[in-house]
Amino acid sequence: MATITRIEVGARMSKAVVHGDTVYLAGIVADDNKADITGQTQQVLAEIDRLLALAGTDKSKILRANIWITDMKNFGAMNAVWDAWVSPGNTPARATVEAGLATPDYKVEIMVVAAK
Amino acid sequence: MATITRIEVGARMSKAVVHGDTVYLAGIVADDNKADITGQTQQVLAEIDRLLALAGTDKSKILRANIWITDMKNFGAMNAVWDAWVSPGNTPARATVEAGLATPDYKVEIMVVAAK
Amino acid sequence: MATITRIEVGARMSKAVVHGDTVYLAGIVADDNKADITGQTQQVLAEIDRLLALAGTDKSKILRANIWITDMKNFGAMNAVWDAWVSPGNTPARATVEAGLATPDYKVEIMVVAAK
Numbered sequence: 001m002a003t004i005t006r007i008e009v010g011a012r013m014s015k016a017v018v019h020g021d022t023v024y025l026a027g028i029v030a031d032d033n034k035a036d037i038t039g040q041t042q043q044v045l046a047e048i049d050r051l052l053a054l055a056g057t058d059k060s061k062i063l064r065a066n067i068w069i070t071d072m073k074n075f076g077a078m079n080a081v082w083d084a085w086v087s088p089g090n091t092p093a094r095a096t097v098e099a100g101l102a103t104p105d106y107k108v109e110i111m112v113v114a115a116k
Numbered sequence: 117m118a119t120i121t122r123i124e125v126g127a128r129m130s131k132a133v134v135h136g137d138t139v140y141l142a143g144i145v146a147d148d149n150k151a152d153i154t155g156q157t158q159q160v161l162a163e164i165d166r167l168l169a170l171a172g173t174d175k176s177k178i179l180r181a182n183i184w185i186t187d188m189k190n191f192g193a194m195n196a197v198w199d200a201w202v203s204p205g206n207t208p209a210r211a212t213v214e215a216g217l218a219t220p221d222y223k224v225e226i227m228v229v230a231a232k
Numbered sequence: 233m234a235t236i237t238r239i240e241v242g243a244r245m246s247k248a249v250v251h252g253d254t255v256y257l258a259g260i261v262a263d264d265n266k267a268d269i270t271g272q273t274q275q276v277l278a279e280i281d282r283l284l285a286l287a288g289t290d291k292s293k294i295l296r297a298n299i300w301i302t303d304m305k306n307f308g309a310m311n312a313v314w315d316a317w318v319s320p321g322n323t324p325a326r327a328t329v330e331a332g333l334a335t336p337d338y339k340v341e342i343m344v345v346a347a348k
Contacts, residue, residue: 013210027211095259098332100214129326143327216330
């Protein structure tokens with residue numbers, strides 16, 4: 001049975017959970033939800049980098065990504081930030097759909113599964 | 117190669133699928149979709165408890181949770197039930213977004229991945 | 233540490249990522265987004281069959297499926313195609329919710345995790 005390690009454990013959720021060599025991250029939103037889609041996406045991806053590092057891995061080992069954006073008109077701007085960030089040759093399986101988020105100010109949320 | 121065990125197998129989906137030591141549950145909705153958000157969330161979490169037990173595990177080993185609610189105005193009431201239910205110190209990675217569900221009466225659906 | 237193999241790797245995402253004996257597929261949409269819900273679902277499931285084969289597995293080993301449809305009025309027609317396709321006795325854990333997709337023409341997107 002693989003061990004479970006939880007990272008930044010809160011009363012409602014953990015920011016990351018490591019099960020064996022699989023790392024599950026929480027859905028990440030921007031710290032500054034007044035930023036535009038470009039800024040929010042940058043903040044989300046920086047936080048994903050930080051959490052992956054805490055879990056002992058990095059973006060070159062992301063397996064799957066689920067992206068939610070509140071308005072598909074922001075798809076291109078989100079993708080521009082994503083494309084510049086993602087590890088070339090190591091891109092994950094990904095799906096992006098439109099959904100409402102926790103508050104109207106949030107424009108993007110990203111949840112990834114990675115290997116370590 | 118890890119074994120696959122399916123639980124409560126239907127023609128369309130199984131309620132739970134165990135692959136090695138990872139347990140994938142179906143998206144669970146309330147039995148009584150006339151209940152309010154509090155009642156529906158309680159029913160969903162009770163069903164998750166039941167299915168995790170059938171799979172040989174429990175809520176302290178949930179790795180990841182995806183929650184869909186039909187109206188973010190119910191976020192607080194859903195969270196109140198969740199916070200009282202989740203295993204302290206063992207909270208999963210979680211994301212909650214707004215989405216339409218199978219019928220307008222459903223207010224919440226939760227899908228989890230757990231370890232066993 | 234399990235190996236990672238990526239299949240049909242693009243600059244933005246890969247179509248499939250194999251981690252040990254777990255296969256993560258991208259969210260799949262129809263090639264011909266002018267098709268109706270029946271045609272789009274058939275195209276999506278055929279592409280999933282193709283990608284699972286490339287990963288060395290097949291639909292009888294799907295563990296989990298996430299389905300997004302843009303209008304719940306299409307739930308029955310999508311399910312009719314799904315029910316005829318899915319491997320009897322080997323149905324996955326599944327959740328279907330309503331969400332906007334990348335362009336208004338897309339009616340359904342499906343993302344699966346399988347064993348190999």
